Amino acid sequence: MKVFQNLVFIFSTIATKFSLACPICLTETGQQVRDGIFNSNFVLYLFYSLLPFICFFLIIYAAYHGKISFIRD
Structure with a gap:
């Protein structure tokens, strides 16, 4: 240590x-x-910068856990 x-x-x-x-x-x-x-707009601009990553994460999470099916039966 x-x-x-x-x-x-x-x-x-x-x-x-x-x-x-x-x-x-x-x-x-x-x-x-x-x-x-x-x-004063720092938090808003930070949110706009992180928004695409949040969206991609939600899509990947939904696809991984079976909420979205990419293969049609």
């Missing part, structure tokens, strides 16, 4: 350094991008 904790610490340290080194994130453009993504 100690090895895992050390690996997590090392990875988080490296990832933090890379994210702080981003030249665009600290500019006004980076701030505008963040404001555009995480605005």
Whole structure:
């Protein structure tokens, strides 16, 4: 467990350094991008992005459990 904790610490340290080194994130453009993504419509846009996956999952679930028959008798 100690090895895992050390690996997590090392990875988080490296990832933090890379994210702080981003030249665009600290500019006004980076701030505008963040404001555009995480605005009041974030949940709605997230739902729209996940909706096709939910539909495909429901179709596959229904086909797997016999709710939809693709073979005609």
